[in-house]
Amino acid sequence: xxxxxxxxxxxxxxxxxxxxxxxxxxxxxxxxxxxxxxxxxxxxxxxxxxxxxxxxxxxxxxxxxxxxxxxxxxxxxxxxxxxxxxxxxxxxxxxxxxxxxxxxxxxxxxxxxxxxxxxxxxxxxxxxxxxxxxxxxxxxxxxxxxxxxxxxxxxxxxxxxxxxxxxxxxxxxxxxxxxxxxxxxxxxxxxxxxxxxxxxxxxxxxxxxxxxxxxxxxxxxxxxxxxxxxxxxxxxxxxxxxxxxxxxxxxxxxxxxxxxxxxxxxxxxxxxxxxxxxxxxxxxxxxxxxxxxxxxxxxxxxxxxxxxxxxxxxxxxxxxxxxxxxxxxxxxxxxxxxxxxxxxxxxxxxxxxxxxxxxxxxxxxxxxxxxxxxxxxxxxxxxxxxxxxxxxxxxxxxxxxxxxxxxxxxxxxxxxxxxxxxxxxxxxxxxxxxxxxxxxxxxxxxxxxxxxxxxxxxxxxxxxxxxxxxxxxxxxxxxxxxxxxxxxxxxxxxx
Numbered sequence: 200x201x202x203x204x205x206x207x208x209x210x211x212x213x214x215x216x217x218x219x220x221x222x223x224x225x226x227x228x229x230x231x232x233x234x235x236x237x238x239x240x241x242x243x244x245x246x247x248x249x250x251x252x253x254x255x256x257x258x259x260x261x262x263x264x265x266x267x268x269x270x271x272x273x274x275x276x277x278x279x280x281x282x283x284x285x286x287x288x289x290x291x292x293x294x295x296x297x298x299x300x301x302x303x304x305x306x307x308x309x310x311x312x313x314x315x316x317x318x319x320x321x322x323x324x325x326x327x328x329x330x331x332x333x334x335x336x337x338x339x340x341x342x343x344x345x346x347x348x349x350x351x352x353x354x355x356x357x358x359x360x361x362x363x364x365x366x367x368x369x370x371x372x373x374x375x376x377x378x379x380x381x382x383x384x385x386x387x388x389x390x391x392x393x394x395x396x397x398x399x400x401x402x403x404x405x406x407x408x409x410x411x412x413x414x415x416x417x418x419x420x421x422x423x424x425x426x427x428x429x430x431x432x433x434x435x436x437x438x439x440x441x442x443x444x445x446x447x448x449x450x451x452x453x454x455x456x457x458x459x460x461x462x463x464x465x466x467x468x469x470x471x472x473x474x475x476x477x478x479x480x481x482x483x484x485x486x487x488x489x490x491x492x493x494x495x496x497x498x499x500x501x502x503x504x505x506x507x508x509x510x511x512x513x514x515x516x517x518x519x520x521x522x523x524x525x526x527x528x529x530x531x532x533x534x535x536x537x538x539x540x541x542x543x544x545x546x547x548x549x550x551x552x553x554x555x556x557x558x559x560x561x562x563x564x565x566x567x568x569x570x571x572x573x574x575x576x577x578x579x580x581x582x583x584x585x586x587x588x589x590x591x592x593x594x595x596x597x598x599x600x601x602x603x604x605x606x607x608x609x610x611x612x613x614x615x616x617x618x619x620x621x622x623x624x625x626x627x628x629x630x631x632x633x634x635x636x637x638x639x640x641x642x643x644x645x646x647x648x649x650x651x652x653x654x655x656x657x658x659x660x661x662x663x664x665x666x667x668x669x670x671x672x673x674x675x676x677x678x679x680x681x682x683x684x685x686x687x688x689x690x691x692x693x694x
Contacts, residue, residue: 208307209295212314216287216294219319219568222575223283223328229584230460231257231331236270236282247271255417259424262413265367266334282330289336290327294318296343297538301545303351304387304502308553312560313545317537319567321455321574326531328578334369335534341365342372342513342535349379349398350388359401366409370516371535376402377512385505424525427596428464430628432471439470440527441519442485443477447528448514449484452540455567458574459591460584462528464626466595495543502546509539596625596632603635607677612642619652630660634670634686641682653689664693 202210228237235257241247251267273282298314305313317323326332341364348357358379365372379398382388390398429437447462459466470478488507495503513536517524526532548560577587585605589598599622606615619636622629633656640649656663667690675683 204307205302208302208311209298209314211311212294212298212318213291215315215564215568216291216318219571220287220290220324220327220575222572223287223578224280226283226328226575226579227279227581228282229329229578229581232329233581235331236274239270242267242270242274245271245275252412253416255420260417260420261370262416263334263367263369265364266337266369269333269337270330283328286327286330286333286336289333289340290323291318293336293340293343293534293538296340296347297541300343300347300351301502301542303347304505305546305549308556308560309502309545309549311545312548312556313541315560315564316544316567317541319564319571320537320541321458321567321570322451322530322533322537324458324530324571324574324578325460326534328575329531329584332531332534335371335531338365338369338372339535339538341368342375342378343538345372345375346378346382350382353388353390353394355394355397355401358398359405362402363405363409366405371513371532373406374512374516374535377515378509381508381512382505385501385508387501387505425523426463426519426525426527427626427629428467428469428527429519429523432469436469436471437523438520439473439475439478443470443475443481444519444528445482445484446477446480448533449488451528451530451533452510452537455570457591458530459587460577461588461592461595461597462526463592463595463597466592467527500546503543506539506541506543506546509542510536511539513539594625596622596629599625600629600632603632603639607635607639607642607679610642610678612639615639616643616645616648623655627655628659630656630663630666631670633659634666637686637689638670638674638679638682641685642679646685649685650689657693664690667693 236242241250241254248268248271251264251271254264254267255261256263256267269285270282273285294314294317297317298310301313302310326335341361345358345361345365348354348361352358358375362372362375365375376399383390383395428440432440444467447467451458488511492504492507495507514533515521517526517529517532519527548556551559576583578584582605585598585601588595588601592598599618603615603618603622606612606618616636616639619632619639622632623636626632633652637649637652637656640646640652653667660666667686671683671686671690674680674686
């Protein structure tokens with residue numbers, strides 16, 4: 200049976216996605232995988248399939264039940280290979296969907312370039328190689344299906360169903376209506392007024408129901424966590440810091456040679472005033488993007504303009520410009536925005552003469568693929584990811600913080616206490632440093648140091664008595680019974 204040209208195109212894109220990420224099949228759990236999957240009893244029983252819809256994600260202010268349900272289906276196999284194979288399938292699907300979407304508006308070469316670029320982009324490694332990155336992969340697949348259903352098929356049921364499923368994977372799928380409307384404005388589809396109203400009504404109904412359910416599940420939980428770099432900052436400083444971070448975002452999308460697991464303080468610090476070089480770089484990147492958008496729009500290059508607009512719309516929920524979020528920069532959050540880069544690049548590359556197109560596209564895919572393949576082993580285990588933080592982000596407090604936990608697990612409290620000291624010197628606003636450091640101090644026979652740490656914690660957070668008890672429970676589970684008793688006793692003394 201002879202395959203069509205489009206089928207061969209999609210197989211080539213799928214092959215690129217699989218080949219460069221094949222190393223993930225040797226990975227285990229790393230970082231959040233350990234807590235979200237390895238330590239969550241919800242995923243260990245089939246009842247988790249429906250219980251996930253009534254529980255917060257990661258015991259916090261997030262709601263991602265469909266992703267958690269996928270972990271429930273994975274758990275009975277007790278196979279790290281399976282977890283990562285599922286992620287690889289989702290990424291391959293997303294890459295093919297990018298090519299499918301591009302193929303509707305550009306020729307075969309442009310679609311191949313878009314799909315292959317997305318398949319091998321190094322910034323995707325965190326989302327693919329870390330199991331909890333699956334929420335990015337699933338949400339992006341459903342977002343692509345929703346946009347395809349609206350702009351290409353004109354199917355309201357198709358698009359609405361994919362939109363709803365995307366929201367249940369990760370909140371960032373809320374950008375789907377914006378992407379569709381931007382596609383209409385760019386002239387990629389021209390529905391009549393009645394159709395526009397029907398789509399708008401479906402979006403409003405889905406968002407209303409989703410918000411109602413999300414509130415019912417999360418309203419009793421703590422306030423949303425904000426990135427450590429934003430702690431103590433006013434709204435203006437938050438936005439200045441977010442604008443400065445756009446330089447990192449642009450670099451990661453366009454030239455992702457240097458990658459990091461962590462961008463916490465002091466690897467990245469706050470920007471509190473206008474005369475700051477970092478702010479200037481971020482604003483320059485924003486201005487360059489705006490100029491490209493205006494230029495493509497005026498020249499009638501609809502797909503390039505659509506792709507550039509997609510980047511901004513998809514990035515907006517995590518940009519920290521509208522509201523502060525739990526991260527300043529995280530490579531996994533660029534997974535959905537990078538679809539826009541792939542679409543714009545594919546449409547632009549197709550305009551090149553054939554003689555120059557193949558060498559340039561081949562070089563991009565080869566270099567991106569090699570960088571991706573070399574990056575995958577960083578996420579092999581919790582240990583390798585921690586080493587990467589220490590090596591690639593030496594100024595970040597998260598490296599010593601993770602060593603604090605590692606030393607406690609290894610029952611080396613004196614070393615754990617030293618790691619706590621280094622971490623608090625870099626960033627003193629993380630309450631977990633004081634609690635874990637106090638456990639290490641008690642275990643090391645230095646109660647006066649523990650009391651000093653807890654005194655600092657009480658000044659930082661006078662209402663954190665509940666965190667004392669939580670940390671005491673963790674310490675007791677890890678074999679630090681005496682330290683846990685001491686922590687409980689100190690909790691009773693807090694006014």
